Amino acid sequence: MTKRQITLGILLIAVIPVLSSCKKYLNVEHYFADRQSEERIFKNRDYTEQWLASCYSKLLNYNLEIGHRNYNLTNYSDDMFFNESSGNNGLQYRQFKFGEYDYTWLRQSWGQSYDGIRQASVMLHSMVEAGTFTAAEVADYKAQARFIRAYLYWLLLRKYGPVPIMPDKGVNYDAPYEQLSTPRSSYDEVVNFISEEMAVAAKDLPLKRDNRNIARPTRGAALATRAKALIYAASPLANGNTEMADFKDDAGRILISQQYSEEKWAKAAAAAKDVIDLNHYRLYIAAPKFKGTTDYPPTIFPPHHPEYSDKNYPEGWANIDPFESYRALFNGDLYAGENPEMIFTRGENQTAEDFGIIALARHQMPQTGGGYNCHGITLKQCDAYAMNDGTPFNRQAILQKYGTNMFVQASEVNNFKPLMANVWKEYANREPRFYASVAYSGTLWTMSSAVNNTADVTNKQIFYYRGENEGMINGDRWLPTGIGMMKYINPKDNATSNGGKIFPKVEITIRYADILLMYAEALNELDGNYNIPAWNGSGSHAISRNISEMKKTISQVRIRAGIPDHDMSVYGSKEELRKKIKRERQIELLGENQRYYDLRRWKDAPVDEAEQIYGYNVLMTKDRAADFYTPIRVPQLQTTFSKKMYFWPIDWDELQKNNRMTQAPGWPSFD
Incomplete structure (x- = not known):
């Protein structure tokens, strides 16, 4: 198949040559310096595309869903870390985790979003059917602009909580934002706006794009x-949260709901069901490989299970490769148009250093392969992955099982695949998503795209002992937990000057697995029965805590991952299933900018984000390899959590511009 190259999302939607620059983001004034009338702009196809492209550009940079920490700090919670910070060994990470936010992040994300909201609103109110466009084209253009506007509000809501909803009519959108002094809307008002606008946009958006x-x-x-916004409104942070009674607007109105409403969970479940009922999406599965290569090894089937091993997906895993089914989603092997699981994307991120997934991948890669070796995961995240039979990881049980024979011997390799010789057996027999996500000490990095001096830069078993090339050093290019991250890494990725390259990767902004888990989560919180209208009014959903529905959705995710579904005893307990769903999201959605916000909406952050961060003892050299695997507290990566860290603060400049704006609780108001 010929690959359809996709650059940045902004480039993908552009239709004129001037948009080919990856570095120069569109600015409306750049193209309309002669102050053309809006009527003229929206009667010209090129100008209309330029305007829309400018709206799309506001989804990039500080609004990327997945990318390097310079633009996407919320991708780092209790699961991932970054260590680079100008030679200060994780200083910026610690500042972020202690609530010492760099106001560049705050200012850029806020201003960029409201610029896009303004530009999308201009298009919605100014574009009319003309000789240039058919009625269907006008409807599609306006639906795209409506989507962008609502999506930017969604991004603002997650970071800043209740934000101002700019009046839809009667506002001079040509005026700069500082002249539009507007108070915060309530959390529920913002969610309802997003929900209603997305439902309107959906009516004119196609089911599929070429x-x-x-x-x-x-x-x-x-x-x-829409479903994601509604589940946030239903979650503990925004649903009857009396701890946020001090979050008010300038008139003293409380902005976070003080009364719990179970119906919000029902609405969120119905919204997720609306997506499922499109019958357009499914989880991606890869066929098994019985003869593999170093880059794409033969399928390692899970241990035999009487219910799943002999059945095809989705009832079982007999016809799939669970490892490749998960890995290929993120590493660039699966093109956007081939991915039935992808619901929304900004396209491929091909810039090597600036912000996107390629930059993220390079910071995860070892220096041997031209990487920076400074992004990894915590021991907590590493231990969260189950064993290959679905049972929880238990360190003490493994130590007792293998005793003094904790390293894989050369003669044992065939019994411990995919581990290689000299690898610690804690990493053996784990679920497939572990091997697609975790770069444990002793992992084989193939990095096979290099063509020159390949023996020096390909097929390297990387260890993180002190004194090794990727072990502890005096600078930033080492992993304080001794655990790297493999997700988003293609087996061919190589950033050395030996003729290799890092392969383009699609940013999967929203995917179907997330929707399935959200649906089950919302159903699990219900005690009553609800009848919720479908998004387009064509019918309604009967919503209740339906165990068969929850099992149907969760099992798809788990069986695709090669692990058994939960026992019925788990499904019978709301509390137990809630714990399992949270763990499933932690594993399935690692590195997808979900965990940071999940912990906040669940109000779990005061515990999970304030815990001591543990890793391995990276002070140990190879001759004391067994001591390396002693879990220890990592001083470079400590963190805390306070109430103010539920939401980002408003920048001082913004508070001065908008005299009706109020500060989030706990942050200085500069009065």
């Missing part, structure tokens, strides 16, 4: 974003 327009939103993207 490859050339793959980064434009579809009906599913609008409905999925």
Whole structure:
């Protein structure tokens, strides 16, 4: 198959040559310096595309869902860390985790979003049917602009909580934002606005885009974003949270709901069901490989299970490769147009250093392969992955099982695949997503795209002992936990000057696995029965804590991952299933900018984000390898959590511009 190259989302939707620059983001004034009338702009196809492209550009940079820490700090919670910070060994990470936010992050994300909201609103109110466009084209353009506007509000809501909803009519959108002094709307008002706008947009958005327009939103993207906003409104942070009674607007109105409503969970479940009922999405599965290569090894089937081993997916895993089914989603092997699980994307991120997934991948890669070796995961995240039979990881049980024979011997390799010789047996017999996500000490990094002096830079078993090339050093290029991250790494990725390259990777902004887990989570919180209208009014959903529905959705995710579904005893307990769903999201959605926000909406952050961060003892050299695997507290990566860290603060400049704006609780108001 010929690969349809997709660059940045902004480039994908552009249609004129001037948009080919990856570095120069569109600015409306750049193209309309002559102050053309809006009527003229929206009667010209090129100008209309330029304007829309400018709206799309506001989804990049500080609004990327997945990318390097310079633009996407919320991708780092209790699961991932970064160590680079100008030779200060994780200083910026510690500052972020202690609430010492760099106001560049705050200012850029806020201003960029409201710029996009303004530009999308201009398009919605100014574009009319003319000789240039058909009625269907006008409807699609306006639906895209409506989606972008609502999506930017969604991004603002997650970071800042209740934010101002700019009046839809009667505002001079040509005026700068500082002249539009507007108070915060309540959390529920923002969610309802997103929900209603996405439902309107969905009516005119197509179910599918062709490859050339793959980064434009579809009906599913609008409905999925609607579902995500509604589940946030239903979650403990925004649903009857009396601890946020001091979050008020300038008139003293409380902005976070003080009364719990179970119906919010029912609405969130119905919204997720709207996406499922499109019957357009499914989890991606890869076929098994019985003869593999170093880059793409033969399928390692899970241990035999009487219920799953002899059945095809989704009832079992007999016809799939669980490892490759998960790995290929993120590493660039699966093109956007081939991914049935992808609901929304901004396209491929091909910039090597600036912000996207390629930058993220390079910071995860070892220096041997031209990487920076400074992004990894915590021991907590490493231990969260189950064994290959679905049972929880138990360090003490493994130590007792293998005793003094904790390292894989050369003669044992065939019994411990995919581990190689000299690897610690804690990493043996783990679920497939572990091997697709975790770069444990002793992992084989193939990095096979290099063509020159390949013996020096390909097929390297990387250890993190002190004194090794990727072990502890005096600078930033080492992993304080002794655990790296493999997710987003292609087996061919090589950033050395030996002729290799880092392969383009699609940013999967929203995917179907997330929707399935959200649906089960919302159903699990219900005690009553509800009848919720479908998104388009065509019918309604009967919503209740339906065990068969929850099992149907969760099992798809787990069986695709090669692990058994939960016992019925788990499904019978709301509390137990809640714990399991949270763990499933922690594993399945690692590195997808979900965990940071999940912990906050669940109000779990005061515990999970304030815990001591543990890793391995990276002070140990190879001759004391067994001592390396002693869990210890990592001083470089300590963290805390306070109430103010639920939401980002408003920048001082913004408070001065908008005299009706109030500060989030706990942050200085500069009065």
